[in-house]
Amino acid sequence: MDVPLPHLDRPFDYLVPDTLDADARPGVRVKVRFAGQLVDGWLLERVAESAHPKLAYLEKVVSPVPVLAPEVAELARAVADRYAGSLADVLRLAVPPRHARVEKDVTATDPADAGATPPTAADPTPVDPRGWRDYPAGPAFLRALTAGRAPRAVWSALPGEDWADRYADAVAATVAGGRGAVVVVADARDLDRLDSALTAVLGPGRHACLSAAAGPARRYRAFLAARRGDVPVVIGTRAAMFAPVERLGLVAVWDDGDDLHAEPRAPYPHARDVLLTRAQLAGVAALVGGYARTAEAQLLVETGWAREVVADRATVRARMPAIAPTGDDPHLARDPGAASARLPSLAWTTARDALRADLPVLVQVPRRGYLPSVACADCRAPARCPHCAGPLGLPSAEGAPACRWCGRVAAAYACPECGGRRLRASVTGARRTAEELGRAFPGVPVRTSGREEVLATVPAGAGLVIATPGAEPVAEGGYGAVLLLDSWALLTRADLRAGEEALRRWLAAAALARPGSAGGRVVVVADGALAPVQALLRWDSAWFATRELAERRELGFPPAVRMASVTGVADAVADLLAGAALPDGAEVLGPVPADEGRERMLVRVPRARAAALAGALHAAAGQRSARKAADPVRLQIDPLSLF
Secondary structure, X not given: OOOOOHHHOOOOOOEOOHHHOOOOOOOOEEEEEEOOEEEEEEOOOOOOOOOOOOOOEOOEEEEOOOOOOHHHHHHHHHHHHHOOOOHHHHHHHHOOOOOHHHHHHHHOOOHHHOOOOOOOOOOOOOOOOHHHHHOOOHHHHHHHHHOOOOOEEEEEXXXXXXXXXXXXHHHHHHHHOOOEEEEEOOOHHHHHHHHHHHHHHHOOOOEEEEOHHHOHHHHHHHHHHHHOOOOOEEEEOHHHOOOOOOOEEEXXXXXXXXXXHEOOOOOOOEHHHHHHHHHHHHOOEEEEEEOOOOHHHHHHHHOOOOEEEOOOHHHHHHHOXXXXXXXXXXXXXXXXXXXXXXXXXXXXXXXXXXXXXXXXXXXXXXXXOOEOEEEEOOOOOEOEOOOOOOEEEEOOOOOOOEEOOOOOEOOOOOOOOOOOOOEEEEEOOHHHHHXXXXXXXXXXXXXXXXXXXXXXEEOOOOEEEEEOOOOOOEEOOXXXXXXXXXXXXXXXXXXOOHHHHHHHHHHHHHOOEOOHHHOOEEEEOOOOOOHHHHHHHHOOHHHHHHHHHHHHHHHOOOOOEEEEEEEEOHHHHHHHHHHOOOOOOOEEEXXXXXXXXXXXXXXXXXXXXXXXXXXXXHHHHHHHHHOOOOOOOXXXXXOOOOO
């Protein structure tokens, strides 16, 4: 039943009246009477007998369309158990809301007139490996997909690689073997790119796109097309991780380190882990790819669950741009101000040389806006809102300082420390950077790509592109120079994944540059001795992921261990943990402050006891909901943020 109460997380038996016998098939939406109310539910199975002597009747079959596939129901149960959640919560993520008009239109169409050919077990047709030849294990991976086997790969993409084409090759190989595929990407821009690549390889009408941004009608139409077997391939954002595909042969995720893959709704599953669980349950192939490698992906390699697909070092050196830091000793000797300058001389001359060569320049700035943070110009004290103590920022050159928390304007701001009224920049945003570089290079077109407008591509020729991480457009022929500014903003975050995230964002931007042999250069404004910078200089994310995983093993952090976060008011958190039969060896850490006056406790166990931990926490949550405890508690397994 679609009831968000942990103690009701189990199947219930109902009698099926004769009038509903034909429509009451496994997988349909139904309505049942429970506790005097009519509630929604899912029909999971039809059986001849029940162990319960007295049963109520099924009230209604909402729709005769069996939208919940048996394999998806099995996956949803496994995901709920993995994340200490309820099956009803997972099914709300797995099956989009019903759209009656779309359902009527689709069911009125004869499947033979759908215009698409579902996957069949025909003789496999070899797929040209093309770009996969740059990776020694790449062609063998495609051959295994075509032959119907289940290879598992962790792929580290080369600089300048068209990842969408490589994924399209893998999907085409799977379809050639008579099977289907599910591919998940982080955002709409990546989805558009993959959509174009698949259309070019498979032809139109051979795949469906599932995305919450598409709207209820289009999303439900694409979902029904996959459920009916009209298309062999489904691609999408995290909404597609549960997509029903007939004869599934491959699950794939691109850039699994992107936080957009983490579902913000209970039970907070991660798309990568859902797809890997699906690969394990169904015995199908898996592909985890990216320019960077996460510690979770490295764990798959080290445990032998997956094999890495990487290029040899000679190929990497030939494809990568020339990368230089500004904080190493030779550059500091030539430019002593490089340690504190936002745009050191090396970065400035690199941009100037690329523009003179009529090549575009990409500038990555971690913060959006104009001046997201300001300080007193006299005493350097951070400027705070007099009402809520939130940070003040400037929205534009002519705008008045305003609070980033409550939005109040502080036009008459005076520093409480020294009484000064002049403000200076503490953090510079993308729009201010574009303004400054526009003055430094007059006559050069300046484009910005960020939250307000994300550019997909930019033309070749001299030009400046100022972009926030994740919004970098692709330049025709590649960028002549890529400048990675304000590295401190990424590296000094109080986050377990700060170094990993910084490297991921840098590699994604640097991958858009031309090879060094063609004049491509990358400048990172950071100390060259730092581990993430070293990994960038060598283009070796596998080395950094190995180092990161080893450090987390030593310190006892995910993914080396399984960790649960329990957040709520102090009494509620203590109540839940007191009622939880935690497995042997469990460590309870905390409490630490959380937002809105709540606190957080962390529970750490070895990976071998992960299932026991999730089961204990879910059972304890069920006990609290059964006795109608007033204060809610949020349970998260391996959350992205631990601090």
